[in-house]
Amino acid sequence: MSISLNTCILILKEHHLLKSSAVQDTVITRMEYVSYDSRDIQTNTLFFCKGAGFRPTYLSMAKDNGANCYVAEQPYPEGKGMHALIVRDVAKAMALLSAAFFRFPQDDLYVIAITGTKGKTTTAYFLKGMLDQVNGGRTALISSVNNVVGQKPEDTFKSSLTTPESLDLFRDMRNAVDNGMTHLVMEVSSQAYKRNRVFGLTYDLGFFLNISPDHIGPNEHPNFADYLHCKLQLLVNARKCIINAQTAHFNEVYAAATTTTDPDSIYLFADEKFENPALPQIIDFRYSSEELDMARTKFKVSCISDQAKKLKIAGDYELKMLGDFNESNGTAAVIGAGLAGMEHDAAARGIRDVSVPGRMQTEVTKDHGVVVVDYAHNEASMMALMGFMQREFDNPKIIVVVGAPGDKGVSRRPGFSKSLNAYADKAFLTTDDPGFEDPLEICQEIDAGIDHSKVDVTIELDRQKAIHDAISMAKKGDVVLVCGKGEDGFQKVRGINTPYPSDITVAQQIINELEGQDEHFN
Ligand SMILES: CC(=O)N[C@H]1[C@@H](OP(=O)(O)OP(=O)(O)OC[C@H]2O[C@@H](n3ccc(=O)[nH]c3=O)[C@H](O)[C@@H]2O)O[C@H](CO)[C@@H](O)[C@@H]1O[C@H](C)C(=O)N[C@@H](C)C(=O)N[C@H](CCC(=O)O)C(=O)O
Numbered sequence: 001m002s003i004s005l006n007t008c009i010l011i012l013k014e015h016h017l018l019k020s021s022a023v024q025d026t027v028i029t030r031m032e033y034v035s036y037d038s039r040d041i042q043t044n045t046l047f048f049c050k051g052a053g054f055r056p057t058y059l060s061m062a063k064d065n066g067a068n069c070y071v072a073e074q075p076y077p078e079g080k081g082m083h084a085l086i087v088r089d090v091a092k093a094m095a096l097l098s099a100a101f102f103r104f105p106q107d108d109l110y111v112i113a114i115t116g117t118k119g120k121t122t123t124a125y126f127l128k129g130m131l132d133q134v135n136g137g138r139t140a141l142i143s144s145v146n147n148v149v150g151q152k153p154e155d156t157f158k159s160s161l162t163t164p165e166s167l168d169l170f171r172d173m174r175n176a177v178d179n180g181m182t183h184l185v186m187e188v189s190s191q192a193y194k195r196n197r198v199f200g201l202t203y204d205l206g207f208f209l210n211i212s213p214d215h216i217g218p219n220e221h222p223n224f225a226d227y228l229h230c231k232l233q234l235l236v237n238a239r240k241c242i243i244n245a246q247t248a249h250f251n252e253v254y255a256a257a258t259t260t261t262d263p264d265s266i267y268l269f270a271d272e273k274f275e276n277p278a279l280p281q282i283i284d285f286r287y288s289s290e291e292l293d294m295a296r297t298k299f300k301v302s303c304i305s306d307q308a309k310k311l312k313i314a315g316d317y318e319l320k321m322l323g324d325f326n327e328s329n330g331t332a333a334v335i336g337a338g339l340a341g342m343e344h345d346a347a348a349r350g351i352r353d354v355s356v357p358g359r360m361q362t363e364v365t366k367d368h369g370v371v372v373v374d375y376a377h378n379e380a381s382m383m384a385l386m387g388f389m390q391r392e393f394d395n396p397k398i399i400v401v402v403g404a405p406g407d408k409g410v411s412r413r414p415g416f417s418k419s420l421n422a423y424a425d426k427a428f429l430t431t432d433d434p435g436f437e438d439p440l441e442i443c444q445e446i447d448a449g450i451d452h453s454k455v456d457v458t459i460e461l462d463r464q465k466a467i468h469d470a471i472s473m474a475k476k477g478d479v480v481l482v483c484g485k486g487e488d489g490f491q492k493v494r495g496i497n498t499p500y501p502s503d504i505t506v507a508q509q510i511i512n513e514l515e516g517q518d519e520h521f522n
C-alpha cells in the first residue's frame with residue numbers, strides 16, 4: 001500500500017486543511033507506510049506529529065528510522081530534509097490521509113455505528129451475533145472489549161480504546177476487507193468525535209441509545225453540552241438513524257439526525273408503556289417484556305409504522321443476558337439487523353446465545369443467592385442494574401461490591417453513593433484501578449455520601465476478600481452484584497497494570513469453594 005505526496009496535497013487542499021507544504025527534490029515522493037508513533041517506523045513512512053504528549057524528538061527519531069514526510073500543525077526544524085505538510089488540524093488530516101492510504105476500506109463494508117452512554121458494547125455484540133448468521137461469521141467488530149478483523153483466532157485482539165485512532169481504524173478496516181469480512185459493527189465514543197478519530201467517515205446505520213452525564217473532566221469533555229454535541233455527530237454522519245425515543249435530550253438528538261437524513265430513514269423505538277404526548281413523531285417499533293426466569297430474558301418486538309412494517313422482524317426474542325436495559329439494547333440491535341436485510345427467525349437465532357464478557361454474567365447458587373458480575377461503573381448503569389434486580393427478584397436483599405477508579409471520572413463517585421442509597425442493603429467498598437490515588441481515600445469519599453441508616457458499609461480494600469465476604473454472607477433469595485471490572489484481568493496501580501484474576505474468575509472460585517459447583521457463569 002502506498003500514497004503519493006501529490007495525492008496527500010490534493011486531499012488536504014480539497015478539505016481546506018493545508019496551510020503550507022515543503023517538497024524536497026531529493027527525497028522520494030511516495031509513502032509506503034503511515035504512523036503517528038516514532039517507535040513504529042518503516043522506510044518511506046508518512047509520519048503524523050499529533051497529540052498533547054508529542055515531542056519534537058519523536059520526529060527526529062522517525063526521520064532517523066526512515067520517515068520521508070511529516071504532517072504537523074507547525075513546521076519543526078527536526079523535520080529538515082523531509083517533505084512537510086503543515087495543516088490546520090492534524091487529527092482531521094490523519095483521518096483523511098489514512099482512509100486514502102488504506103484505499104477507503106469503508107466502501108467495501110456495511111458499516112454500523114453505535115453511540116450512547118450505556119449499552120454500546122452489548123448492542124454491538126448482539127448485532128454481530130445476528131449478522132454472523134447470514135454472512136457466515138464475517139462481521140468485523142470494533143468495541144471496547146475486543147476488536148475482530150477476520151475469522152482466524154489471531155484476528156481477534158483486545159482493544160485499548162473504544163474507538164481507535166483513525167489510522168488504526170482504517171488499517172483494521174482494510175484488514176477486515178482483505179480477510180473477507182462484509183459487515184462492520186463499531187462503537188463510537190464521544191471522544192472519537194472530540195479527537196476527530198472518525199472524521200469523514202459515513203455509516204450505513206447509526207444508533208443513538210441514551211445519554212446521561214459521564215466522561216466530563218480533564219482529558220475528556222469540559223461539560224455536558226460538549227459531550228452531547230460530540231455524541232450527536234454520529235447521527236449527522238449516518239445514512240439511516242435508529243434512535244431510542246426514551247433517551248434524555250430527545251429533541252436535540254432527533255434534530256441532529258434530521259440535519260442530514262430524511263425523516264423516512266429515521267427509526268424510533270421505545271418500550272410499550274412509554275408515552276409522551278409532546279412527541280409529534282410516531283414510534284416505529286415497540287418492545288414489551290415477556291416472562292423472565294433467572295437465566296434468560298424474553299421480549300417481543302412490534303412494528304408499528306408503515307416504514308417499520310416493511311421489516312420482517314416482529315415477534316418474540318430471547319436473550320441469555322438479564323436486565324430490562326438489555327431488552328432495549330436487544331430491540332435496537334434487532335432493528336439494525338432488519339435494516340441490514342435480516343428477518344425474524346435468523347435474528348432470533350443469532351441473538352439468543354450472545355454473551356458479552358463481564359456484562360451481566362449471572363450464576364444462580366444453591367445457598368448464596370444470585371451472583372452477578374457486571375461492568376456497571378457509573379450512576380446510570382448502577383441505577384439500571386440495581387433497579388432491575390429490585391423489580392424482577394421481588395425486593396431481594398441487595399449486596400454490592402464496588403469501588404471507583406483513581407485519577408479519572410471523579411465526578412462518578414457521588415453517583416455510586418446515590419445509587420447505593422437508592423437500592424443497596426449492604427455495600428463492600430473496595431479497590432478498582434486506583435492509579436496514583438489512595439484506594440482507601442476513594443472508598444471514604446464514596447462512604448461519605450452514603451446514608452448509613454439504609455446501607456450497611458464495609459470498606460475492604462482487598463477486592464478478592466470483598467467478593468468472598470459478600471458471597472459468603474448472602475443467603476438464598478439474596479442478590480450479590482460485583483460491579484465495575486467485569487472481565488478485566490488487571491488493576492491499574494500507580495501507572496502499572498497489576499495482574500488480577502478478574503471478578504468472574506474470583507467469584508466462580510468462591511462459589512466452587514462454598515458450594516462445590518463447577519458450572520460457569522452464564
Ligand atoms: C485524551 C485522549 O483521548 N488521548 C488519546 C490520544 O492521546 P494524544 O494524541 O494526546 O497522544 P499522547 O499519548 O499524548 O502522545 C502523543 C503522540 O506522541 C507519540 N509518541 C509517543 C512516544 C514516543 O516515544 N514516540 C511517539 O511518537 C504517540 O504515539 C502520540 O501520537 O491518542 C492516544 C493514542 O495515540 C490515546 O492513547 C489517548 O487516549 C488516552 C489514553 C485516553 O485515556 N483516552 C480516553 C479518554 C478515551 O479516548 N476514551 C474513549 C472512551 C470513552 C467512552 O467510554 O465513551 C475511547 O474511545 O476509548
Ligand SMILES: Nc1ncnc2c1ncn2[C@@H]1O[C@H](COP(=O)(O)OP(=O)(O)OP(=O)(O)O)[C@@H](O)[C@H]1O
Binds near residue numbers: 122359376377
Ligand atoms: N441501555 C442501558 N441503559 C443503562 N445501563 C445499561 C444499558 N446497557 C447496559 N447497561 C449497563 O452498563 C454496563 C456497561 O454496558 P456496555 O458495556 O454495553 O456499555 P458501554 O456503552 O459499552 O459502556 P462503556 O462506554 O462504559 O464501555 C452494563 O454492564 C450494564 O450494567
